[in-house]
Amino acid sequence: MGEKRCLKEHLKEHLLVGDGAMATYLYQQGVPVGLCYEELCLTRPDLIREVHRAYFEAGARFLETNTYGANRERLARYGLEGKVTRINRAAVTLAREVAGTEAFVAGAIGSILAGRVPRYDEDEYRDMYEEQATALLHAGADAILLETFLDLEELLLAVEVIRPLTEAPLIAQLALIEVGRTRDGYPLTEAFRRLKEAGVDGVGLNCRLGPAECLRSLEQAVVPEGLYLSAFPNAGRLGITDGEYRYKSSPEYFRESALRLREQGVRLIGGCCGTTPRHIRAMAEALKGLSPLPRINPEDASPEGESVSLAVQPPRKDPAITEKVRTGRTVIVEYDPPRDLDIDRFLHGAARLKEAGADAITLADNSMATARMSNMALGAILKSRGIEPLVHITCRDRNLIGQQSHLMGLWALGIDQVLVVTGDPTRIGDLPGASSVYDVSSFDLIRMVKQLNEGISFSGKPLKQRARFVVGAAFNPHVHNLEAAVRRLEKKVEAGADFVMTQPVYDPETIRRIHEATRHVGIPVFLGIMPLTGFRNALFLHNEVPGIKIAPEVMERLRRCRDKEEGRREGVAIARELVDAALEYFQGIYLITPFFHWRMTAELTRHIRERDRRHAAVGE
Structure with a gap:
């Protein structure tokens, strides 16, 4: 590429091959699960640099920083919340050392919610996105890549925070659980439209789905004019083979998939979980010398399930308790x-x-x-x-x-x-x-x-x-x-x-x-x-069971009972009095x-x- 051009200008005329997985590839190289992989930018910079180099030599010209989870909340799990800036800046430096002027470096920012129940403090998330994005941008990232967002609402929140910080390209990638729809219920067409309005430069899909389901999703969606389209699919679905977790899709399959993604107008094509330098090399070879194709939106952009009318069940035979x-x-x-x-x-x-x-x-x-x-x-x-x-x-x-x-x-x-x-x-x-x-x-x-x-x-x-x-x-x-x-x-x-x-x-x-x-x-x-069934029952409930308190006079009445049968009778008598009191109010x-x-x-x-x-x- 020689002297590096602006990413947006480059994508107007060229296809761009992205890199592949970081975490799953590190695991395949023997890095144990349970470590903070983002901290390796500080503790094992040589290892992260070599991963970038492997993808660069395979043909990737868009390198993502090792910062998917380098936000304050995720790092706090390892006692590293004070190193947000250091880790993000170091990550950009490592990617830049490999990219030189031949490849673009994208500052990767992952979803903080990361698949959990969608309930969070928006102000806290705004602060964390701003902190991470600021560190990546000041370190010289060519673009910001927001990736693996299951929920459009969280992705829009991140865009709202980061867009005013920079004029650098901002690419927003959703991760779909179901073909054609976000976890929070937005059809992909609607999601892309709202992201365009929020000011992103590119939209796309990554993680969760393999190439086939990414293609199905894109075939059904309308991509607004002026947005660049990206796709970083997983290497198929995760499964267990010979007692180990593995992804199935081969590099040869990714070679074919890259060509099909190009036909959908995708200009930035890489890989996510399970992909390796071999997958990236296969795609780079397939796309070598080819120009991007224009995006042709479908005439009927309704995602699967969009037109389903909800069946109405017959009413209950008996009224509900409410x-x-x-x-x-x-x-x-x-x-x-x-x-x-x-x-x-x-x-x-x-x-x-x-x-x-x-x-x-x-x-x-x-x-x-x-x-x-x-x-x-x-x-x-x-x-x-x-x-x-x-x-x-x-x-x-x-x-x-x-x-x-x-x-x-x-x-x-x-x-x-x-x-x-x-x-x-x-x-x-x-x-x-x-x-x-x-x-x-x-x-x-x-x-x-x-x-x-x-x-x-x-x-x-x-x-x-x-x-x-x-x-x-x-x-x-x-x-x-x-x-x-x-x-x-x-x-x-x-x-x-x-x-x-x-x-x-x-x-x-x-x-x-x-x-x-x-x-x-x-x-x-x-x-x-x-x-209550007796005095011992009352003692147990009062002293050992959370959430239950028994009045002293009730304890005394039960203490006077001579046997279990009398205790049960007295327990019913006490409960009857309580029922009478409750019926006045409830x-x-x-x-x-x-x-x-x-x-x-x-x-x-x-x-x-x-x-x-x-x-x-x-x-x-």
Whole structure:
């Protein structure tokens, strides 16, 4: 290339071959996983320089700096947050030493969100993008390459920050989970249009998808006039071969793919995860001597799924609990799934609770982090027997893939009422070595369940049908600062919660306080009451179980009981008094069955129904 020209001017007349993967290539060269690869710019500059040289010698004339994760948040995981500027400046220097005047050096900036749940502080992200971009530009990068952004909104935020900093070319690359659509739901045509309006010079795709799916995405999209198009696909999908993670696509396949990408008007062509200097050499040889082709947009640019109309499901045969509670007394009874394979006792108790007047049986999701039978399976059996299930979903046991799969399964089974809870940590349960997942918080999961109701999957992919989940949230009133607990509850309501179920309460004054504190939230509140089985049960709950407090007078009443049977009777008597107090304030009552003693909550359910009938008779 001789004396290096401006990148934008160069792309007007030439195809440009980019480099390939950095991290996966370093791993193939023996660099262990778990290190901060960006820090190698300081600790092993010779290694990073050699990677750049390998790609340059393979034919790459667009070298990306080793700075994909060189932002303050990512570096803080390694205690390196104070070295943002040093690492980014060193990375530009290393790439420039290899590029000379023969290749362009692009300062690479990756997504900070990096695939996590899309919730972040915009001001913090602005500061981090500005810090990294400033270091790269001051070190002499020829362009800024924003890469591997799953969400258009985050990419636009980065562009908004960086565009005013420089007149150097700004290229914005999205990473798609599904062909033709960003994770946050934007068709690629819309995404490219908005990026053009934000002031970028080039748009494109990288990572996640291989050449074939990149091509399919580009074939469906409209690229605004005046934008350069780039593509840095992965070497196919990641898989396990002979016990090792590997990418499948060969250099020969990339040779052919480079020519097909050129036909789509792509002018900057490189590789992402799994690609090596051999892949880049194959593309460089295929494109040698060829000129760029003009972009020809498709006449029908609707991405797959864009024209799908959402099927409308028939209404429920019975009203949901949120509808029932607005028009009359509604009782939900919690009855835990068994810890054994025998379900006869459970089903017998559930049937008796239904006969006693329970509107729904709610099934915990491995409560107290103890392995129990699947509440999905038992919920389906109850549904088949005319008993309405309400299943709990914890954030603890499933990653996001499992959570969406679980919810889709519930929907297929006709189970559409759920309670989202955080879940007790696994270390307190019967398998303390099990992992606690917690991919998302209860706020996030509520929001994502309601996203299914909009016909959008967790990944942003449109669904052919909307769900109609009724989503409950948990509320713990047993805290030092009730106002803080209510603010937390308000956030759950903002996230989309349709109703609230409280932790069990053991004194009338707390019942009144909860009513006063929550009456403004605008959704039904089910007041939790769990009958105590005796004095030792009360001692355990009060002193060892988080979120439960028991009044001293209740403790004294149970302490005077002479045996277990008398203790259970007194426990029901105490619960009956609490029910009477709660009925003055709440239309919804949530009874929690202790230790499979369904007769206790059945008695309380009958008490509620009989009391309401007596009051109705007096009113008539």
